[in-house]
Amino acid sequence: MELRVSSRRIFRPLLALLLIGGIGLSISAQAQTQPQAPDTMEQRVQGCTACHGSHGQGTDNDYFPRLAGKPAEYLFNQLQNFREGRRKYPPMNYLVTYLSDDYLHQIADYFSKQRPPYPDPSKPTVSADTLARGKQIVLNGDPSKNVPACAACHGKGLTGMEPAIPGLVGLHQDYISAQLGAWRSGTRHAKAPDCMHEIATRLTDDDVNAVAAWLATQRAPQNPVPAPARSMKTPLACGSEPQ
Ligand code: HEC
Numbered sequence: 704m705e706l707r708v709s710s711r712r713i714f715r716p717l718l719a720l721l722l723i724g725g726i727g728l729s730i731s732a733q734a735q736t737q738p739q740a741p742d743t744m745e746q747r748v749q750g751c752t753a754c755h756g757s758h759g760q761g762t763d764n765d766y767f768p769r770l771a772g773k774p775a776e777y778l779f780n781q782l783q784n785f786r787e788g789r790r791k792y793p794p795m796n797y798l799v800t801y802l803s804d805d806y807l808h809q810i811a812d813y814f815s816k817q818r819p820p821y822p823d824p825s826k827p828t829v830s831a832d833t834l835a836r837g838k839q840i841v842l843n844g845d846p847s848k849n850v851p852a853c854a855a856c857h858g859k860g861l862t863g864m865e866p867a868i869p870g871l872v873g874l875h876q877d878y879i880s881a882q883l884g885a886w887r888s889g890t891r892h893a894k895a896p897d898c899m900h901e902i903a904t905r906l907t908d909d910d911v912n913a914v915a916a917w918l919a920t921q922r923a924p925q926n927p928v929p930a931p932a933r934s935m936k937t938p939l940a941c942g943s944e945p946q
Pocket residue numbers: 716717719720730748750751752753754755766767768769770773778779781782790791792794795798810869881
């Protein structure tokens with residue numbers, strides 16, 4: 704099981720990367736030199752769209768996340784995390800190795816402003832009890848385990864908060880559980896204090912399954928923009944979201 708999941712995560716995307724390798728390289732080359740006209744952001748991010756969709760909306764691949772509409776500073780932090788090894792996924796680590804902060808900011812701004820429609824929510828694949836447990840944790844937390852409500856930081860509409868908390872709608876169930884798993888096992892890190900590490904390690908495997916399953920069945924609200932900065936007081940300190 705483990706082997707099947709990890710080979711799917713690594714090798715299928717690697718194949719995609721090989722196919723678009725030429726484009727990926729030209730992205731890094733452009734970052735090193737003065738861009739030559741014609742040079743639009745659409746062209747520069749072509750190497751990203753095979754995995755993230757033409758407008759960052761994501762694809763059918765369970766592990767390729769939506770980027771569109773997430774706060775720019777969140778996206779920038781992630782690009783830096785991949786460049787500096789705080790997140791590990793070989794194709795992503797490779798693509799951003801030689802890109803400057805300035806260039807990463809431009810890419811992050813570009814995807815944060817994209818507004819492609821959200822996919823239809825997934826059909827539930829777990830029991831009604833599991834879904835109810837997931838909903839409970841997301842909206843109310845679990846005080847017995849000191850788990851705050853996810854919505855306290857990610858927002859009631861689950862669209863995140865400026866400048867650096869991402870929305871949780873429009874993501875695949877497997878992607879969400881893989882990210883929570885990565886925080887638990889220490890392969891994903893955010894700026895200290897890493898509130899998501901704290902929270903993820905208070906959840907059991909069953910909690911993670913329940914939360915990921917429920918989130919994936921949620922429809923994005925009418926106006927899916929992140930809440931304004933400091934509109935919610937986060938129940939834990941997060942280094943990436945200064946308050
Ligand atoms: C081969 C497929 C592939 C390509 C090409 C690719 N990505 Fe990714 N990207 C991924 C995967 C898979 C993840 C999630 C990795 C993980 O599990 O942490 C990811 C994660 C991200 C994230 C973090 C998203 C989040 O919500 O935390 C950002 C930002 C991102 N990619 C931007 C880019 C940009 C910009 C490019 C082009 C320069 C690019 N990606 C090219 C597959 C790809």
